[in-house]
Every structure is written in C-alpha cells, then in structure tokens.
Amino acid sequence: MIDLFRPLLEAAQGLDLEDPSRAEAALNERFDPGGKAAAALNAELLALLEQGKIAERGEMPVRWGRVAKASEETLGFSIDVVHMNGAGPRHRHPRGEIDYCVAMDGSPTFDGREPGWVVFPNDSIHVPTVAGGTMLIVYLLPKGEMDFLE
Numbered sequence: 001m002i003d004l005f006r007p008l009l010e011a012a013q014g015l016d017l018e019d020p021s022r023a024e025a026a027l028n029e030r031f032d033p034g035g036k037a038a039a040a041l042n043a044e045l046l047a048l049l050e051q052g053k054i055a056e057r058g059e060m061p062v063r064w065g066r067v068a069k070a071s072e073e074t075l076g077f078s079i080d081v082v083h084m085n086g087a088g089p090r091h092r093h094p095r096g097e098i099d100y101c102v103a104m105d106g107s108p109t110f111d112g113r114e115p116g117w118v119v120f121p122n123d124s125i126h127v128p129t130v131a132g133g134t135m136l137i138v139y140l141l142p143k144g145e146m147d148f149l150e
Contacts, residue, residue, distance in 0.1 A: 001053070002068050002079070004044055005033050005138065007091045008100050009075045012140050017096030027098070032133040033116035042102045045081070045136055054081040055136065061086025070144035078144030082137045084110075084130040092125045095142035106133020125149065 011030035015023045032038060048054045055063040060083070068078040077098075082088070085108070096119065101108075103115040108130050110118055115135065120126065130137075 001048075002073055004041070004048075005040065005067065005074075005079050007037060008138055008140060009077055009079075010062040012077060012098045013142040015074045015098070015119075017098070017119055017121050017142070020118050022119055023098070024117045027119070033100070042136075045102060045138070046104070049083060049136060055083040060084075062088045062129075070141070076143060077140040078149075080139040080141070082128075082139060083134070084128070084137060085134040086130060088128040090125065090127045092123065092147040092149060093141070094123065094145045094147060096120055096124070097146070098140040099142070099143075100138040102136040102138075104134040104136055106107045108133030108135045110135055110137060 008031060011027050015026055017023050046089050055057060055068065056065045058064055063083040065081055068074050070076055070078040099118040100111065101110045101115045101118055108115065109132055110130055111126060111128060
C-alpha cells in the first residue's frame, strides 16, 4: 500500500518545514492537489476508507490508522490517515508535520485551512480540527515523531 502514497512522499522529500508557506508552495508545485493525479489518488484513498483499510481505528469525530512507520521505503516519514469531522488530540510536532487534506463532504477546513497541503513547522503545537464538513487527511511525520500533550 505504500506505493499509493509514493507521490505524496516524493513531494514532501527534502522540504524545510521552518517556512510553512514556502514548503506548501513547493508541495503544490510537486503534487498539485487540484490536478488529475490528485483526483485519482483521492478516489483511491476514499475507496480504501470505504473498505475499512485506512483510518480503521477509533470513532468519529476522529478515526485513524497507521499505514507505515518511518523507514527508508517511506523516505523517512511515517504515514497516518485520519478521517475527521471535529477536533483531535492536542499534540506537538518535534520535526514538523506535512498534511494532505481531502474534502469528503460539506466545505471542510483543517485548522481553518482549505483542502490541499498544510504544513506545520518544527516544535509547533495544535489541536487538529476539521470544521464545516468531513476530511480525509494523510499525515506525513518526519521520522514519525509526534508528542501527544493531553
């Protein structure tokens, strides 16, 4: 299943997350969330969700699942997929976080941001929140590092 995420992993490879705006601009150039490849990936992700193969744990407003731990094969990122329509647990990103957000229904935002790429810098803290609908979010964590705070 890791091959499905390869375009996202390759887009995220080598980015400096200290400047989220610059990182997001690079991600949009490398893998356009509005492009044909993204539409195909989104359809595959939604099919896997429907089949119970991703985001298979927990209950709404947050269902989650780990696709892969950080490894050479994943270019140093862990891959988690989360199905959300509310708030998740407060956490810290020691090495930053790269999120690929897919709208499922309504007009959802993730921490106030439209669907697409969202980047959090090193040592950032947030309560991840989807409002206005439902999203499927692919979390790429450098070296798989995240600290839950509550």
